[in-house]
Amino acid sequence: MYKKALTSLIILFFMMGFITCLNDILVPYLKAVFDLSYSQAALVQFCFFAAYGLTSIPFSKLIEKVGYQTGMVIGFSLAALGCLLFYPAVALHAYPLFLGALFVLASGIVLLQVAANPCVSVIGPKETASSRLTMAQAFNSLGTFIAPFFGAYFILSALAHSSHAEGVVYPYLFIAGVLVAIALVLSRLNLAGMDSAEKDESLWREVLADRGLMLGMVGIFCYVGAEVAIGSFLVNYIKELTQMPEAEAASLIALYWGGAMLGRFIGIFTLKAFAPAKVLSVHAILAIILIIYSMNATGMLAVVSMVLVGLCNSIMFPTIFTLGIKSLKSGQEKKGSGLLATAILGGAMVPLLTGLLADRIGLHHAFVLPVLCYGYIAWLGVNHLKAR
Template sequence: MPAPLPSSMTAGAAVPSAGAAGTYRPALTLLASLFFMWGFITVINGTLLPHLRSVFDLSYTQTTLIESVWFIAYFFASIPSAKLIERVGYQRAMVIGLGMMAAGALLMVPAARLPSYGVTLFALFVIASGITLLQVAANPYVAVVGPPETASSRLNLVQAFNSAGATLAPLFGGYLILGRSTSGTAAAGTTTVLTPAERLADAQAVVLPYLIVAAVLAVLAVVIARFPLPAMGAATQRAAKQERRGQSLWKHRNLVFGIPAIFIYLIAEIGVGNLFINFVSQPNIGNLSHQQASNYLFLLWGGMMIGRLVGAAAMQRIDARHALAIASIGAAVVMLIASVATGHVAMWALISVGLFHSIMFPTIFTLGIRGLGPLTEEGSGLLIMAIAGGALVVVQGWLADRYGLQTSFLLTAACELYVLFYALWGAKPVATA
């Protein structure tokens, strides 16, 4: 029997059985568009960060701090998001989340025109807070709307749309940001020192892409506001306090170890995505300009999209824990290669990690909430909050400054080993009284 959804998704009619999945197909298609958009916007940062590093003359630590601010939003916004969803309902909360994202995208315009590092950080925090609001509702919804045994498969399938957005973002950012800036088109292997006029011109290269993003988000908000989302029935309501008496989240090993698994996995994923362009553009690796490197970032995220589609099909037959173990071993191996090899071997090793990372987040998430029953809502909220682990990418930035960018990817390899531990032991559910 499916675990309960957040209370904000309740109202009216009873939930259709798994056989009536067609009833929810339009709603799931709409949710897929949200997954696409937040994947797209998140990965634009992969092209934005090397651009801002040149514009503001930042160290790797300062550059990764930008992404840390992005993921800190998950920590601060998750609980308020859950309370907002409970108060205004699922559909209105989605509209508000999209509105916040559009507002943050518009704030990038004054940030570019000043230009201001501080305003840029604030704008990205606003965008990330809007994404958090969408994530708090959408991930558990997809996970529990059907049979629990196919939850990992279902969430991997919808997350493939997230990866589709992430795959297209580097092309968009590479063309409209890096391709229109002096630093982005500089010859491979050169150190570009920008004049004040070039620095200002480069900063303003982000205005057009973020105006386009804001317009698309506004249109999507209008569509969702007018879309007849199906009401979720009483069977999905949050359990009453007396029903939950004597039950504790901390008795569920799969959740207790799943929270740090999400947290640690995000350090790995975000570190790879955000330092990718700087890494492959180095003379001893790919010897590419930043614009050229963004085309290879497209392959990294494309691998995640393909992996999620393959994973969604495979996990109809393979246990999710076994699939996660195989993926974590593969990821650890290629990250070790990327950390010590040179030339195209190191570059393609880093690109290939996208394939292994693909199933990790949705699989850890569904394993983490497995068997929680009336505690599903609270457990889901904690797992979404753990996305804040991406903020610790600043640690990799510090390692890159101190020991070298390539050596810093040993941190990523260590993160993969914790995911392997979770798959082999931490994700095993423990029977509770």
């Protein structure tokens, strides 16, 4: 049972990373197809990540009722439905329908996220829970690394042949088929250890009263917002600086997310050798330096500097998450985790605001908003060091 459960979780984390990162290909693709402004194109990420803010807590309650396994089956099915909705969106050539399909798809991903994270800790010994989560996150990063190549070959390459949106039909129908197959297999597995989720009797207002959690929520908001904003506009940024075709620029997005994957493995050692809050501050300060340099440079030097920010992002989410729930009382961790998950809403707001800024002052200097986000994260690390 343990191996089956772990394999299911690894596949789950891979698909979550793959589908989420594919949005970075959809943004420039739909921008070109529908002739959108930067702020209009940013609605792709807005509709996707808004699902985290709206559905994380309701889905937490659903998991308590139906259990982890059933929750994941529903999540895969809901994500598959979102992929299938791309077909009518293409047939009617309607951008709002794409946004609706993305919200449904994202809702499935949120349900998977809410079920998967605590599930990792209950399928095996507690003392090895961290290593299991690290391995699962590594496969999540693998998904984010592969997605840009998949999107460049099957989606962005279609821009050269057609100005219509049919380039997304077959890739998303294929993904829908994979998700349905996974849901069917998962529903037939006997995973007794995943059948129920322990209830948390603490009150939401008690958890929200914790200052460390609130600071962590803002940190998650800023981190996800900055990371997604850069990834969303990186193809257009590279094209502006180098005149590189979209399909080629997508390979550099893979390096951006690949840097995050590499950094997580390096972080296993640096987070043991140094205080996590100190590592967090250093990474945030390096990200600020790289972005400011890129904003004041041109050509490939500016591109490389921005791509390297991915390496700085690597340890931020787990470190901010851990610091956020550190001061919670025993038994409050699940509600704290649910609230931290709602802060992923930053992936909706910051890219949209960055897009609005790009429409006014140009994309090259619109990344000042992610700089402010990383500034807060650097302060958060220093604040935790002072408290300690």
